[in-house]
Amino acid sequence: xxxxxxxxxxxxxxxxxxxxxxxxxxxxxxxxxxxxxxxxxxxxxxxxxxxxxxxxxxxxxxxxxxxxxxxxxxxxxxxxxxxxxxxxxxxxxxxxxxxxxxxxxxxxxxxxxxxxxxxxxxxxxxxxxxxxxxxxxxxxxxxxxxxxxxxxxxxxxxxxxxxxxxxxxxxxxxxxxxxxxxxxxxxxxxxxxxxxxxxxxxxxxxxxxxxxxxxxxxxxxxxxxxxxxxxxxxxxxxxxxxxxxxxxxxxxxxxxxxxxxxxxxxxxxxxxxxxxxxxxxxxxxxxxxxxxxxxxxxxxxxxxxxxxxxxxxxxxxxxxxxxxxxxxxxxxxxxxxxxxxxxxxxxxxxxxxxxxxxxxxxxxxxxxxxxxxxxxxxxxxxxxxxxxxxxxxxxxxxxxxxxxxxxxxxxxxxxxxxxxxxxxxxxxxxxxxxxxxxxxxxxxxxxxxxxxxxxxxxxxxxxxxxxxxxxxxxxxxxxxxxxxxxxxxxxxxxxxxxxxxxxxxxxxxxxxxxxxxxxxxxxxxxxxxxxxxxxxxxxxxxxxxxxxxxxxxxxxxxxxxxxxxxxxxxxxxxxxxxxxxxxxxxxxxxxxxxxxxxxxxxxxxxxxxxxxxxxxxxxxxxxxxxxxxxxxxxxxxxxxx
DNA sequence: CTTCTCACG
DNA sequence: ACGTACGTGAGAAGT
Numbered sequence: 276x277x278x279x280x281x282x283x284x285x286x287x288x289x290x291x292x293x294x295x296x297x298x299x300x301x302x303x304x305x306x307x308x309x310x311x312x313x314x315x316x317x318x319x320x321x322x323x324x325x326x327x328x329x330x331x332x333x334x335x336x337x338x339x340x341x342x343x344x345x346x347x348x349x350x351x352x353x354x355x356x357x358x359x360x361x362x363x364x365x366x367x368x369x370x371x372x373x374x375x376x377x378x379x380x381x382x383x384x385x386x387x388x389x390x391x392x393x394x395x396x397x398x399x400x401x402x403x404x405x406x407x408x409x410x411x412x413x414x415x416x417x418x419x420x421x422x423x424x425x426x427x428x429x430x431x432x433x434x435x436x437x438x439x440x441x442x443x444x445x446x447x448x449x450x451x452x453x454x455x456x457x458x459x460x461x462x463x464x465x466x467x468x469x470x471x472x473x474x475x476x477x478x479x480x481x482x483x484x485x486x487x488x489x490x491x492x493x494x495x496x497x498x499x500x501x502x503x504x505x506x507x508x509x510x511x512x513x514x515x516x517x518x519x520x521x522x523x524x525x526x527x528x529x530x531x532x533x534x535x536x537x538x539x540x541x542x543x544x545x546x547x548x549x550x551x552x553x554x555x556x557x558x559x560x561x562x563x564x565x566x567x568x569x570x571x572x573x574x575x576x577x578x579x580x581x582x583x584x585x586x587x588x589x590x591x592x593x594x595x596x597x598x599x600x601x602x603x604x605x606x607x608x609x610x611x612x613x614x615x616x617x618x619x620x621x622x623x624x625x626x627x628x629x630x631x632x633x634x635x636x637x638x639x640x641x642x643x644x645x646x647x648x649x650x651x652x653x654x655x656x657x658x659x660x661x662x663x664x665x666x667x668x669x670x671x672x673x674x675x676x677x678x679x680x681x682x683x684x685x686x687x688x689x690x691x692x693x694x695x696x697x698x699x700x701x702x703x704x705x706x707x708x709x710x711x712x713x714x715x716x717x718x719x720x721x722x723x724x725x726x727x728x729x730x731x732x733x734x735x736x737x738x739x740x741x742x743x744x745x746x747x748x749x750x751x752x753x754x755x756x757x758x759x760x761x762x763x764x765x766x767x768x769x770x771x772x773x774x775x776x777x778x779x780x781x782x783x784x785x786x787x788x789x790x791x792x793x794x795x796x797x798x799x800x801x802x803x804x805x806x807x808x809x810x811x812x813x814x815x816x817x818x819x820x821x822x823x824x825x826x827x828x829x830x831x832x833x834x835x836x837x838x839x840x841x842x843x844x845x846x847x848x849x850x851x852x853x854x855x856x857x858x859x860x861x862x863x864x865x866x867x868x869x870x871x872x873x874x875x876x877x878x879x880x881x882x883x884x885x886x887x888x889x890x891x892x893x894x895x896x897x898x899x900x901x902x903x904x905x906x907x908x909x910x911x912x913x914x915x916x
Numbered sequence: 917c918t919t920c921t922c923a924c925g
Numbered sequence: 926a927c928g929t930a931c932g933t934g935a936g937a938a939g940t
Binding site for chain 3: 552614618641642652656740801802803808809816
Binding site: 549551569571573575576577578610611614615618619646653654655656658659664680685812815839841842 | 919923925
């Protein structure tokens, strides 16, 4: 038995590491004692890295601990150690894990205790930390990591175990990338820190729970978030099939395109199209006028500016308003192909498990508004104007992709929260909200331009934007935008009233707002105007999460693939896909404080990208299901026109 | 590490 | 009184 002593918050604590069968007997006694006491035991794992589903992934240790003692089981060394860990995981009635989805999926895949068995008895301290204060360190919060939370709530002198291990990696000739997998398991600092993490985690949970209760955050919310987290973990485990041959061809094509245009750019002295300083210098040298600067004072040369110089509109079509600048054209084309190739193509190609599936991390409770995020790779952010990337993501064999989104959910949530009667009436009557707004402001003869400005004003209200930004965003003259905002406030007085009330309450409440779900959202003191946006964005997120749980209760959990803010991506067997989409849409549709939240169910072919194809010919040429069902492709083209 | 850019809702 | 665009993840370049 390896034995370490350490001090945590003034108490002496112990970390024990069994080396053989005899040592495991002591571990088993300790586990029985924990069961008898009925307390919560903290669990953690050390692994070869973060890519849980990669073919070379290894589980190295499983740790158990309470406030004063930790056990580090080196499960990597023998079947017996792994069995002891499994036995304890199954026997212990109540566990806490910091950032539970990670360890739950590791244990599900590499220790053979299913998510469905372990999940329901786990409390995730990260959820409580987020409910207390969702802000990252950079945003003025404590952060959501075990280290900063332990320093704040357990022991300000607790060692930075990550930092300490990085130093040890270097001492053993390893890096941050290789260290987790290759550090000698019997390294003292590795074992000690593995043990300390569960002792800290065990002490952290009760403090955070108390803090959350003290603030008055809804108790139901923690339970809600745990159920959402477990459902998202199931989606992460399922992953999504990738068309590997397609993605290889795609990467090749994009790399070719990127280098072709990079070559064009090099003729103007730009050796690297991503080097903004080079690009701006070359453009100025060609006699172009640049007007905008970045926050640090450099010339701004982003996509919008380059598209203008290249005489291209938002759809990359010639505007014929000037002579296209060939360098600007080459730079944007090369940058886009390069980004799509590396961020999406390569990420999909190189992130697969042995079955050719991608398992993105589905972070169910992430943003400071509680919005979800998806990472590695970020499937919520794939290009939507072009189907080429999404085409790589596929339903399972014999299945079709289903996508159900809410119609204008943030505007509807705002109308409901603000109790804006005119807007609520328009929604209940099934009117197109932006048409309705334009008509109220400009009369029945409103133009497309009016609709665009009115829509922009609506977004401005949701985001807290002003006339100047809106004018820049829509290209409409400032005076016109100012008039439109004034008119908007006249026709929808409830929105402005609600926004002012929310800001008043926020100032009176220590710069925080509350959502209907009982969540507290801290604001930046110098950005109180964002109060409305925070409540609206967060509530729309809670709506989607409630819908996910409703779908689970209705028996659709195994069909779900991804949440995308106001949309659920799912799959269904070919023969019943249309019906499944309708049913999912029905379950998701709900009434929110008297405002209907309608859904729009769509069924694609085999690939996610097929939902983004506009022409029947494109569908039949690029999607196996539509190739076999050309009449459905024609119907889909008509529906999308 | 920070800055800039760019993809999404 | 006025005005403020919101939230993410990721790669490349440069310090």
